[in-house]
Amino acid sequence: MDLFTLTVVNAFIALVATGVLAMQGQADRQFRYQRYFLLAGGCMLLNAGISAIHFSGILLPYWLIPALTNSLSVGASLALAAGIHRHLQKPGKRFGLLLVFILLFVLHLTEFARSDINHRFLISIPVVLLLNLWCISMLWQHRKTELGKVYLAFIATFAFNILQFVFRTTFMVLEQHQIIQTSIAPVVHNVGFFALTAFAILVFCCIILLSHSQQRQMLQQLSERDALTGLLNRRTLELRLNAEFSRCQRNNSTLCLLLLDADYFKQINDKLGHATGDLAVQHIAKIADQQLRDYDLLFRYGGEEFLLCLPDTDLPAALQIAERLRLAINSAPLFTPQPYFLTVSIGVASSKDSQSWQTLLQQADQALYLAKHQGRNQVQSYQPTAAVSR
Missing domain, CATH: 1.20.1070 (Rhopdopsin 7-helix transmembrane proteins)
Incomplete structure (x- = not known):
């Protein structure tokens, strides 16, 4: 050629x-x-x-x-x-x-x-x-x-x-x-x-x-991803938690879940409007994302609820992370345009007390309810002997 x-x-x-x-x-x-x-x-x-x-x-x-x-x-x-x-x-x-x-x-x-x-x-x-x-x-x-x-x-x-x-x-x-x-x-x-x-x-x-x-x-x-916050959404939760829970079991390590809920969120929507409520959700998501480590997972679990997955973390360390996160949210006001201070309640559960990620999630939910029941704006861990009527 x-x-x-x-x-x-x-x-x-x-x-x-x-x-x-x-x-x-x-x-x-x-x-x-x-x-x-x-x-x-x-x-x-x-x-x-x-x-x-x-x-x-x-x-x-x-x-x-x-x-x-x-x-x-x-x-x-x-x-x-x-x-x-x-x-x-x-x-x-x-x-x-x-x-x-x-x-x-x-x-x-x-x-x-x-x-x-x-x-x-x-x-x-x-x-x-x-x-x-x-x-x-x-x-x-x-x-x-x-x-x-x-x-x-x-x-x-x-x-x-x-x-x-x-x-x-x-x-x-x-x-x-x-x-x-x-x-x-x-x-x-x-x-x-x-x-x-x-x-x-x-x-x-x-x-x-x-x-x-x-x-x-x-x-x-x-x-x-969740459209409002950019966090992992609930659809991906099952796949990710199952993978992390299985990995921790294979490695004989501990996995902790933190279930976080904004206190009195309905009042924000009723008094300041749903647009401000969306800003509050984004505000919490941003602070939570900044507080976590590179290998932690953060999900938007519900309207004003967030789930944090902490691999290779024991219960005392998870409680420290949860308390640090609670204080970080408390100290960072949401401007609406007036400063509005948010508080959150956090429930913590460890895989040492559960045989599946579903059970672990239920235990984190029970710990969150305990934090709400005892006055909100606090961190509580799952207590097997504690029975709180809903």
Whole structure:
């Protein structure tokens, strides 16, 4: 297959990929990183288009090919790196990548780059390799997250691109120094074009896979989260508690549940309105979330009730956490706009006294009722001998 046909095929693939990414970007505007992937597709399309015109026999000026085409090839890698950087929400500005592109184009216009193709390789190839390695480094740090399999696919794709660039560059250097036979050069160049095409297709597939996986992840999170507070909802409670209770039993450790209820919540709704009641629920949820450890679980259990799951925590430690949480809520006023101080009652139960998570939840509920019965605004633990009539 001649170079003109190969570049036309590359241009067609880039056109399709860019069109799909543009439509996907319109449909999923919340994924702002996709604009960078669209820019990468545009760079590939423009590069392939200019190359196709050149290989058709039309003489183009140096600033178009190879100066601009080489810069666009690097620009695609820059845009991919910027998209991954944006997707992973890494700190730092991405404007510097545009400056790198401009600098590369200017360097290609110098006499140093004009004089020898090896000089142009020296300018562009190291930048592409460093960008690909940077992408691999960023993605590798997140390989154990929920999107880890997608990131590993990206890593494999960038590794493939690095290998093909190293192979092609090594061959061209050896060819320049007449170390290998030049008769196989057309075959190697064709393989190189096929490798670039394969890389473009693989990257495109990874981008689509990333978008679909993130959409699925968002839908799953929406089904698991409470709309008002963003906490885990009651639908996910059974699955999560069952898993944590089973794990603690296997490890012979203790699991504690805290059932928290806002005191006199009906008065807030009646006197201040349901909108203020919603603010109060959000206020408690925010404080509770700030007080917990990374591995604790926080659910919105009911209207003004919250359930806290504390793995690997014994009863004395759970009581300390509950008291600290109660004091934190008491000391942080809700502004309505006047300051309004909330109080909460908390019931605590330990898995040492139960054989199932359902029983543990009932015991936490009994402890909460005991706290309410004894005057509210306090923490009580489950007492097997205590009988409180409702």
